[in-house]
Amino acid sequence: MSKYIEQPRYSCALGAQQSVVAIKRAVPILHAGPGCSGKISSLIGQGEGYAGGNTIPCTNASEADIVYGGEGKLRTVIDGAFQVIDADLYVVLTGCTSDIVGDDVGSVTGEYQEQGKPIVYAETGGFKSNNYVSHEVVIKAIIDQYVDCYKQAGKKTKGLVNVFSTIPYQDPYWNGNLEELKRILSGIGLTVNILFGADSGGVEEWKTIPEAEFNLVVSAWAGLGIAKHLEEKYGTPYFHFPYLPVGGLETSKFLRQVAEFTGADKEKTEAFIWSEEEKFYMHIERTADFMLEFRYGIPRRFYSLLDASYAIGFAKYLLNELGIIPARQYIIDDTPEEFQEAIREQFHRISDQRSAEVRFIVDAGAIQQEIRQDAHKHRSLILGSGWERDLAKEIGADLLILSVPVSYRLVLNCGYTGYRGGLRVIEDIYDRVLDTYR
Amino acid sequence: MSVISLKEPEVAIREVRLGSITGFEGTAGELVQCARTGKLQDNARQFSQCMGCSSGNAFCQLSMIQDAVVVNHAPVGCAGDVFGFNFVYRVGQMERNLPPVIGRYFNTNIEEQDTIFGATQKLEDTIREAYTRVKPKAIFITTSCASGIIGDDVEGVANALTEELGIPVVACFCEGFKSKIWTTGFDSAYHAIVRKIVKPPLKKSNKVNIINFWGSHIFDDLLKPLGYEPDYIVPFSTVGQLERISEAVATIQVCPTLGSYLGAALEQVYGVPEIKAPPAYGLRGTDNWLRELGRVLDREDQIETLINKEHARVLPLLGDYRKQLEGKTAYITAGAAHGHALIALLRELGMTVQGAAIFHHDPLYDNGDTASDALAHAVNTYGDIANYNVCNKQAYELVNILNRVRPDIMIARHGGMTLWGAKLGIPTLLIGDEHFSFGYQGLLNYAERILETLDNKEFVTNLAKHSTMPYTKWWLEQNPFHFLGRNVHVEVY
Numbered sequence: 038m039s040k041y042i043e044q045p046r047y048s049c050a051l052g053a054q055q056s057v058v059a060i061k062r063a064v065p066i067l068h069a070g071p072g073c074s075g076k077i078s079s080l081i082g083q084g085e086g087y088a089g090g091n092t093i094p095c096t097n098a099s100e101a102d103i104v105y106g107g108e109g110k111l112r113t114v115i116d117g118a119f120q121v122i123d124a125d126l127y128v129v130l131t132g133c134t135s136d137i138v139g140d141d142v143g144s145v146t147g148e149y150q151e152q153g154k155p156i157v158y159a160e161t162g163g164f165k166s167n168n169y170v171s172h173e174v175v176i177k178a179i180i181d182q183y184v185d186c187y188k189q190a191g192k193k194t195k196g197l198v199n200v201f202s203t204i205p206y207q208d209p210y211w212n213g214n215l216e217e218l219k220r221i222l223s224g225i226g227l228t229v230n231i232l233f234g235a236d237s238g239g240v241e242e243w244k245t246i247p248e249a250e251f252n253l254v255v256s257a258w259a260g261l262g263i264a265k266h267l268e269e270k271y272g273t274p275y276f277h278f279p280y281l282p283v284g285g286l287e288t289s290k291f292l293r294q295v296a297e298f299t300g301a302d303k304e305k306t307e308a309f310i311w312s313e314e315e316k317f318y319m320h321i322e323r324t325a326d327f328m329l330e331f332r333y334g335i336p337r338r339f340y341s342l343l344d345a346s347y348a349i350g351f352a353k354y355l356l357n358e359l360g361i362i363p364a365r366q367y368i369i370d371d372t373p374e375e376f377q378e379a380i381r382e383q384f385h386r387i388s389d390q391r392s393a394e395v396r397f398i399v400d401a402g403a404i405q406q407e408i409r410q411d412a413h414k415h416r417s418l419i420l421g422s423g424w425e426r427d428l429a430k431e432i433g434a435d436l437l438i439l440s441v442p443v444s445y446r447l448v449l450n451c452g453y454t455g456y457r458g459g460l461r462v463i464e465d466i467y468d469r470v471l472d473t474y475r
Numbered sequence: 476m477s478v479i480s481l482k483e484p485e486v487a488i489r490e491v492r493l494g495s496i497t498g499f500e501g502t503a504g505e506l507v508q509c510a511r512t513g514k515l516q517d518n519a520r521q522f523s524q525c526m527g528c529s530s531g532n533a534f535c536q537l538s539m540i541q542d543a544v545v546v547n548h549a550p551v552g553c554a555g556d557v558f559g560f561n562f563v564y565r566v567g568q569m570e571r572n573l574p575p576v577i578g579r580y581f582n583t584n585i586e587e588q589d590t591i592f593g594a595t596q597k598l599e600d601t602i603r604e605a606y607t608r609v610k611p612k613a614i615f616i617t618t619s620c621a622s623g624i625i626g627d628d629v630e631g632v633a634n635a636l637t638e639e640l641g642i643p644v645v646a647c648f649c650e651g652f653k654s655k656i657w658t659t660g661f662d663s664a665y666h667a668i669v670r671k672i673v674k675p676p677l678k679k680s681n682k683v684n685i686i687n688f689w690g691s692h693i694f695d696d697l698l699k700p701l702g703y704e705p706d707y708i709v710p711f712s713t714v715g716q717l718e719r720i721s722e723a724v725a726t727i728q729v730c731p732t733l734g735s736y737l738g739a740a741l742e743q744v745y746g747v748p749e750i751k752a753p754p755a756y757g758l759r760g761t762d763n764w765l766r767e768l769g770r771v772l773d774r775e776d777q778i779e780t781l782i783n784k785e786h787a788r789v790l791p792l793l794g795d796y797r798k799q800l801e802g803k804t805a806y807i808t809a810g811a812a813h814g815h816a817l818i819a820l821l822r823e824l825g826m827t828v829q830g831a832a833i834f835h836h837d838p839l840y841d842n843g844d845t846a847s848d849a850l851a852h853a854v855n856t857y858g859d860i861a862n863y864n865v866c867n868k869q870a871y872e873l874v875n876i877l878n879r880v881r882p883d884i885m886i887a888r889h890g891g892m893t894l895w896g897a898k899l900g901i902p903t904l905l906i907g908d909e910h911f912s913f914g915y916q917g918l919l920n921y922a923e924r925i926l927e928t929l930d931n932k933e934f935v936t937n938l939a940k941h942s943t944m945p946y947t948k949w950w951l952e953q954n955p956f957h958f959l960g961r962n963v964h965v966e967v968y
Contacts (some may be wrong), residue, residue: 040584041601042551043608044577049552064945070620070651072528075891077556088945091870091891095525098652117522121871121950133621134549134652137590163550164585164621199847348965402581402608424557426565436602442558 038259042110042368043402044081044424046342046369046440047207050161052077052168053175057128058089059205060179060232064124065089066156068111068142069132073163080439081168081206083448094118098134110141115156117151125240125442126183128175129158135223136162137246150182156238157182168372169344170372172204176263180246180270188247188271198222198299199230199246199273201263202255203281203454205347209443213452214281218255221455225292225301235450247271251299255281255291257345258376263303279379281350284358284459285317317456321358324463328360335470336418336435338362342404343420344370348395349383351420351439354459356388359466361418363393367404369440409434418466435469437462476843479669479740484630484646485542485723486666486736488654490517493735495837495948497655498957499865503818506863507851510838518960526868528651530617531556532660534580537615537647537667538563539689539710540717544579544611546932547627548598548629549619554582558807567689567711579609585621586927595627602636603646612714613643615667617853618968643714645671655867656835658732665737668709668717668745676722676745681770682706684726684741688735690910694727697781697914700707708738725771729754729909731840731847732812739841753849755914756816757823758786759856767846789915791795797825798923803929806880807831808866808873809888815849820912822857824922829880830862834889864956870895874946874957877901884929900939904928 051073056066064087067074074093094117096102096110111129129146146158159178161171189228200218205211212234219231230245231237252264252275276298282291285432289310293430296306309402328335339361345368352415355361366384377397384395398404405428408419413432419425422440429436438446439453452458477492489495498518499506506568530553537545538560547554561578568575583601585594602614614636618629628731633646647667649660685694685707694705703713706712708720726741726749728734736834740748748771755764769778804827807817814833821828840847854860862880866872874895877885885896885903896903912921944951 040586041597042554042582042584043580043602043605045551045554045557045582047551049550051552052555067525070528071526071655072531072651072657074525075527077552078555079559080555084889085894087943091524091868092526094946095523097523097526098620099655100652103652111519112521121947123947134624135622137621163552164587164590166587167551192721320731325754399584399877402579406608415869423562424577429578430575439727444558444562466874 038319040399042400046401046422046424046442047371048081048168049163049172050165050167050174050406051130051132051157052081052207053161053164053171054093054130055081055089055168055206056172056175056204056233057130058082058086059211059234060126060225060243062087063126063240064118065127066115066127066129066141067093067095067132068107068129068135069095069098070134071095072433074134083209083443087357088122088124092122092350094122098132103134103138106138106140107135108142108145111140111142112144112218115145119154125155126179127154127156128179129156130161131158132161133163136160136165155183167371168207169204170347172207172259173262176201177266179243180267184243184246187244192248193250194228194245194248195250196226196299196301197228197230197245197249199232199249199252200255201252201260204259205233207441208347209441209446209448210439210452213450214454214458215452216450217452217455217458221288221309221313222253222295224313225296225306227295227299227301243374249273251276253295254278257349257380258372259346278340279349279383280353281346283350283354283453283455283462285314285321285456286357287350287353288459289314313456317459320460326417333474334416335417335467336361338364339418339420340364340408340434341366341420342369342401342422342425344368345372345376345380347439349380350454351462352384352387352393356391356461358459363387364417365407366393366395367401368395368397369399369401369404371399373462389420410441435466435473437469477739477841478840479743480672481546485648486662488583489656489837490654491663491920493837493841495656495835497835497865497867498959499836499863499901500959501637501863502859502861503850503863504812504854504859506836506850506865509751510836511845515773517836519785520869520958522871522958524871526655527657529649529654529657529660529663530619530651532657533617533647533649533664535658535688536661536664536709537617538578538580539567540613541711541713542612543714544581544605544609544614546583546598546601546605546614546616547619548579548583548585548594548616548622548627550585550621551582553619554580563689564710570691571711572941573711579605581605582914585619590621590625593625594622598627598629598632599636604634606640606642611642613645613672616644616646618646618648618650620651625650626786635850643671658835658888661733661918664709664738665740669737669740672714672717673721673745674718677860678722679724680719682723684708684720684723684747686726686737687729688733690729690908693910695914698762701772701777703772721747723747723765725743725750730810731849731915732810732837735837735840735842742842749893751844751846753847753852754812754816756912756917758789758915758918759823760819760852761914761918779968785915789919790890795921796919796926799926800922801825802827803884804829804882805884805886806877806882808833808892809885810834811836811890812849815853816912817888818860819853819857820918820921821886823918824925828860828880830864830876831860832864832876834866836865868892870953871946871950875951875953878951879955884925898942899934900935900946902928902931902935
């Protein structure tokens with residue numbers, strides 16, 4: 038079956054350059070064609086960050102590199118990067134050109150590693166996978182080739198957890214989401230390596246990955262491989278929560294399960310949950326009359342065109358806490374076959390009395406055609422991307438842009454995870470709804 | 476002059492066709508001198524940052540043809556830029572009162588096994604599906620590094636599908652690795668259009684082709700009183716409209732970096748004369764360009780009247796602006812032709828241009844005419860420019876230079892560079908619409924914006940105070956061209 042894509046919503050394997058950009062003071066070095074980096078930043082990179090965007094060193098593969106190989110050029114660019122770019126970690130990533138012609142990037146990088154330079158490499162030729170998959174490849178490379186050099190044998194720090202969750206920049210709200218995950222996990226007494234973004238501690242934090250007592254994977258499938266790898270490598274047990282917890286119900290459930298698994302202080306956990314829920318539900322209660330009474334129409338069902346972690350998290354929240362009913366749910370992240378059944382199962386029991394239809398399609402042009410053909414009797418909500426602007430208008434739906442491309446929104450630290458994220462969801466949905474009235 | 480050959484599926488890259496370069500350090504006069512005497516040599520860099528590639532620029536011109544579809548034959552990441560162009564397309568629809576539609580772009584999603592077995596089947600399937608979904612008037616295929624290296628017969632597929640579907644299915648070869656000059660992608664797109672879409676003229680029309688990006692329609696007021704109708708191409712045109720551009724009476728270039736190949740091809744193949752004077756930026760540049768336009772369109776008297784009228788209107792206002800801007804220093808970073816235009820424009824306003832970082836240099840354009848050499852025009856009219864650097868969008872060189880030069884204002888004409896002015900506390904201006912500064916009014920428009928920007932110091936001052944700098948102290952103390960031309964592997968670059 039062909040897998041052509043109209044309206045792409047993720048990048049290629051090299052897209053993991055953004056995972057590197059999201060690590061404080063880390064810089065990718067691309068051994069790739071001249072346009073790759075810019076195209077990636079264009080889809081999943083609002084803002085340059087510290088050393089992303091046009092700052093990213095690149096060999097800019099030329100015809101001669103294809104014919105004669107590009108290892109010599111890679112060496113000079115790495116040399117230059119160490120001299121010119123002030124970074125703590127350098128991550129060499131290959132593109133299609135290098136991977137097809139077979140440059141030995143491992144041995145070039147190895148020369149610098151032998152000199153003790155903070156540099157790692159990963160093969161991320163675009164055709165190899167997508168950035169959901171290669172995020173894992175790059176994280177594992179950093180752990181194996183860099184972090185591992187700093188591990189202190191047998192040292193474990195009580196209560197320290199590594200969190201592997203939403204993928205930086207592929208999730209436009211990654212920074213806010215990770216901040217909230219760190220906040221709530223800290224709230225139940227854990228020490229959190231959040232690893233990416235404003236609330237992380239840069240490479241010093243990464244160096245403590247082997248010391249963690251547990252790994253937490255908060256994601257449907259992407260990132261699970263990292264935790265499995267760490268279990269084999271350092272014997273660190275992991276807990277898998279297979280979606281983003283959004284709102285009161287799911288966040289409390291998430292925290293209780295994590296506390297159970299990690300042995301976090303039960304009383305402290307319950308006290309934290311109690312105080313968070315009190316605030317959360319005070320707001321919900323305050324707006325319930327609006328949601329029940331607003332007479333001019335608010336959306337009553339929703340379509341999702343999202344990655345699996347978002348789709349499940351939002352479906353549970355919208356249905357159970359806001360009373361918006363799931364229409365068809367589309368998973369657009371190219372979920373590998375082996376994980377699809379578990380995701381179907383989540384939608385199958387999306388609430389105690391309801392199941393939702395879920396489909397796995399990467400070609401969103403086809404999804405839009407399907408949605409257009411439905412009878413649109415009620416005002417609906419689309420959780421999707423910037424591609425859905427016209428579709429939403431045509432079928433009389435409100436659109437909340439959660440997925441890339443986000444172009445119609447400017448995102449700083451907005452997040453939709455946890456208690457605070459749950460409230461933000463309500464504000465943003467009804468902001469869009471109310472804004473439609475003259 | 477480059478000879479246009481429509482027989483070849485691919486157009487030669489600019490390095491080969493025009494002898495264009497991406498690295499130079501010296502004065503603008505020296506660069507022009509070298510180029511004219513055939514002594515221009517490219518300088519490679521030992522260290523480089525990510526650039527752009529041809530496929531993006533080809534897509535830029537093909538993606539906004541209203542009834543065409545683009546199939547990007549590539550891994551999915553290569554389509555990362557399509558939404559950006561879709562956004563531009565939709566903004567342009569608003570400005571032109573067109574109904575909202577999304578661009579119809581498909582990616583063939585080349586994967587690992589395809590690099591072994593080839594991906595032509597995928598390409599065929601995608602084209603058929605695109606046809607079924609959209610029923611376009613033409614389908615363009617843009618290629619990629621991956622499709623190029625694995626050797627897919629894209630031209631063969633295009634020809635077979637043209638036959639099968641009964642619409643032009645056109646291959647546009649724009650593999651990123653082929654050229655260091657991403658504007659080569661414009662040439663690829665235009666080659667595809669002239670080769671497979673444009674038809675031989677049946678009659679002469681009263682239309683003037685305006686090769687532009689998606690700028691405002693400023694040529695209406697100029698051409699309509701002269702009895703001509705502007706035809707803005709290629710974005711926002713239709714396939715039917717493009718079929719007939721061979722019938723126009725002339726072609727105007729807003730930016731010869733963009734339209735070099737198309738202008739020359741239409742003149743060489745179909746005899747549509749190209750206005751060869753450098754685009755109308757600055758007072759004298761505009762005079763010069765208008766006179767050339769008058770000559771080609773046979774409207775010389777009307778043009779002289781217009782020039783006199785506009786001078787009478789603009790000169791007093793210009794005097795005021797000059798007084799305010801006299802002695803202010805500026806540094807420019809831009810693509811080639813537009814950068815040359817900006818240099819002329821700033822000097823016309825009485826400002827001191829301390830230097831320029833220009834993305835590449837074409838010694839001459841495809842028409843081979845020295846009359847089109849905008850840089851020579853700027854040097855001859857306003858004097859030489861010291862610190863003229865051909866930078867290929869290398870931000871590290873720019874930061875180093877800005878840190879030394881510290882101009883009163885930095886003026887940029889491409890995204891990705893403005894940040895470095897602002898981070899150093901230098902007011903920075905980027906103007907997206909290239910028509911904004913065109914002609915006499917453009918000069919006034921620009922002066923106004925420069926004054927506004929110079930006045931707005933608060934933001935950059937505060938940003939500079941709180942910014943981090945990813946460049947090392949060592950680097951900021953080096954010669955900015957430390958890595959230029961020191962390449963030991965130059966033969967393999």
